[in-house]
Amino acid sequence: MRKKNTSVIFATESLTDVDKSEISSSLYESCPTKLLLTNPYAATTGKALYEKIGLNETEIQQITNAPNYSYYYTSPNGRRLFHLRLGPVQMD
Structure with a gap:
């Protein structure tokens, strides 16, 4: 697929779905770019799954405490929380 300059997007509402697959x-090895939504349970019940995809304690806390409409981007190029x-009009 790289020769054809294509990309594939996988989407799920829960890291548990990925983990049970x-x-x-x-998926963990072949998807270096991740876009994560906020999750108030990321530091408790979901912590092990976030660690499994390579997030550290600070990043997990950011996902836990971020306001709605915040996203955490992680890729080989860097990591960042953004809003x-x-x-x-956009929400409609």
Whole structure:
């Protein structure tokens, strides 16, 4: 697929879904870019799963405490928490 300059996007609402998948190890290894939503339970019940995808304690706390419409981006190029300030038109 790289020769054709294509990309594949995998999306899930829960890291638990990925972890229970038969191809979880391949997904962890082959998906270097991740976009994570806020999760108030990331530091408690979900902590082990966030650690499994390579996040450290500080990053997990950011995901736990971030306001709604915040996202955590992680890739080989860097990591960053960012906010989308969407108005009513974009949310419709």
